[in-house]
Amino acid sequence: MAQVEETLERIKVQPGVEGYVICDMQGQVLRRFPTMSQETAEMYAASMMHLAHKARGVVRDLNPKSELNYLRIRAKRHEVMVAFDKEFLAIVIQRWQPAGTS
Template sequence: MAEVEETLKRLQSQKGVQGIIVVNTEGIPIKSTMDNSTTTQYANLMHNFILKARSTVREIDPQNDLTFLQIRSKKNEIMVAPDKDYFLIVIQNPTDEMNLTEELQMEKGKQT
């Protein structure tokens, strides 16, 4: 668990990161740096979106799986690293120039 805490601290310290949410496979937030209302909103909406995206990827190619999802709007950039037991959701300000996407993908690679 200490490794998870260290990873979350490192991600949260990145410039522009507004929040981090860890959601289990049922869509229930198990860890968050955001308030309860915002956490619940993101967890519910992103859980449904991730399930649909994963299903779409598998429909296109049954041998494939969703490994990373990035959504960018004018106000936020939402990055999701799904795993078999949880989803890691990071919300950041898209105007801050950084390469958090690569760091998230590297973290995902360490756990597989």
């Protein structure tokens, strides 16, 4: 458990990180960024669970021997990274700016 805490602390102090959510495969929020509201964490968990399930299905359809382990989504202002495990989903939200903009 100490290793999990160390990893979460390392994520929290990375530049641009605005939040994280750790949820189980049923979408139940287990951990969230301290300043993130429970409602926001649940919204991210539900949305990413749905998207992760669909993306995993697409990868398996393309090649049944492959499995999706990581998903990265870039939007206008944020980047959402999702890491998969057999039991958990780790979601990290960070600010994003295109290169050359201030």
